[in-house]
Amino acid sequence: MLRQRTATGVLWSFSQQLSQRGIGILVTLLLAHFLVPADFGLMAMLAVFITIAGSLMESGFKQALIRKKDALQRDFNTAFYANILLGFLSYGLLFIIAPAVAVFYDEPRLTDLIRVVGISIPITAFQVVQIANLSRSLNFKTQLKATVPATIASGLIAISLAYLGFGVWALVAQTLMVSTLTTLILWAMQLWQPTLEFSRQSLSDMFGFGYKLFLSDLLNIVFKNLYIVVIAKLFLAPIAGFYFFAEKIKDLIISQLVLSIMTVTYPALSILQDEDIRLKAALRKVIQVTTFLLFPAMLFLAALAEPLFHVFLPDTWLPAAVYLQLMCITALLYPLHSINLNILKIKGRSDLFLYISIIKKLIILIILLISLPYGVIGILIGQIAASVLAYIPNSYYSVKLINYSIREQLADVFPGLFLSVFIAGVIYGAIELSVFATLLQLVIFSGIAVTGYLLGAHLLRLNALQLAMSLYRERFGRINT
Numbered sequence: 400m401l402r403q404r405t406a407t408g409v410l411w412s413f414s415q416q417l418s419q420r421g422i423g424i425l426v427t428l429l430l431a432h433f434l435v436p437a438d439f440g441l442m443a444m445l446a447v448f449i450t451i452a453g454s455l456m457e458s459g460f461k462q463a464l465i466r467k468k469d470a471l472q473r474d475f476n477t478a479f480y481a482n483i484l485l486g487f488l489s490y491g492l493l494f495i496i497a498p499a500v501a502v503f504y505d506e507p508r509l510t511d512l513i514r515v516v517g518i519s520i521p522i523t524a525f526q527v528v529q530i531a532n533l534s535r536s537l538n539f540k541t542q543l544k545a546t547v548p549a550t551i552a553s554g555l556i557a558i559s560l561a562y563l564g565f566g567v568w569a570l571v572a573q574t575l576m577v578s579t580l581t582t583l584i585l586w587a588m589q590l591w592q593p594t595l596e597f598s599r600q601s602l603s604d605m606f607g608f609g610y611k612l613f614l615s616d617l618l619n620i621v622f623k624n625l626y627i628v629v630i631a632k633l634f635l636a637p638i639a640g641f642y643f644f645a646e647k648i649k650d651l652i653i654s655q656l657v658l659s660i661m662t663v664t665y666p667a668l669s670i671l672q673d674e675d676i677r678l679k680a681a682l683r684k685v686i687q688v689t690t691f692l693l694f695p696a697m698l699f700l701a702a703l704a705e706p707l708f709h710v711f712l713p714d715t716w717l718p719a720a721v722y723l724q725l726m727c728i729t730a731l732l733y734p735l736h737s738i739n740l741n742i743l744k745i746k747g748r749s750d751l752f753l754y755i756s757i758i759k760k761l762i763i764l765i766i767l768l769i770s771l772p773y774g775v776i777g778i779l780i781g782q783i784a785a786s787v788l789a790y791i792p793n794s795y796y797s798v799k800l801i802n803y804s805i806r807e808q809l810a811d812v813f814p815g816l817f818l819s820v821f822i823a824g825v826i827y828g829a830i831e832l833s834v835f836a837t838l839l840q841l842v843i844f845s846g847i848a849v850t851g852y853l854l855g856a857h858l859l860r861l862n863a864l865q866l867a868m869s870l871y872r873e874r875f876g877r878i879n880t
Contacts, residue, residue, distance in 0.1 A: 436640030447624030486524025691863030
């Protein structure tokens, strides 16, 4: 039963991410035709502050609700009112610090931009518990019904404003509208209704688990955005725009291929938190399927980045292609990082989660300081090194908690990685030597890459391919019978 619910949840979550992120990529590409890199650079400057405010608003309550086996109405009520209060407090802080941020970047427009974009924080606070409730029951189909219309509508509004010459305000409108419309649709569905109840005990229990995740999340946000803060401060706004745009494309694909699986498996596997053998077996399958999808996506995107930019974007954006290529390499270890951190959350060890986050951030800071003199390319290469080194502390406690060793993890992912690297290398070399037109290169070599990967996986009898096909047949076989 759990396997079937998880398979269904993964496919609905995948559909949600595919439609939402697919629309997001399309909207981003269209916006790039009407906006200049400096517009994206302005959004990059304020992104870290908006993201921190969003994390403060959530404060780990959503994760605590999802993990809680016997969550009651009072738990949902308590989290709901706490999120709303924190949402307005977070926006108040944003409103106050906005002028200081503008002075820091020497960009006066940031004051108004932050104060307007920040309105999305208290609006989003009204949807946190609704999303947690749906995630607990693995009901990602309903989430799909809310997020996709909101994404389409907000994208159309942003494109229209960009076309009419509103510049960066088109991106601001997109952020505001997607949070507002998603919240309104979720409440219109009448999924869960709050009552006038607030429990100090419930608050204490959830915050006791969630605040360490919040602090860890805060560290992740600060250090993930530290790169863009440094780049925006030390380099020109268009350079920050190139970086932000490349990261946005990479993150859209990461969200599609990894988060859709991790989002489902966290609540599903939390049920197995006291059964180490079953938990380990399930996690091994998750990581094999996830990397089977992610490795070729990232490496093929890196190999095809230049023809993609030539075909779909103005030449103004071409410098972002090399940024995207290096980011794709950094992203290869993302599933391994995520699964090891999920083990700690499933086991309720938010203390270790925070401890590891601190160690990883020290690694990132040291490497950033070393790479700064070498410019943006040096910083991106430093990110690759930091990701590799951070995997060591990330995986350490997986051995202690469920006996899932680094050797076993690497053995689970190596076949797919080897196949992906080989095919991506062949494709990249072929593109460099090709005399075909750019569009023809893209069509031919992307087709060869996908076909070659699937054929190679079949010939090598990769276990991940069998697992993916099994999940697919289990879900759609039940629908057809």
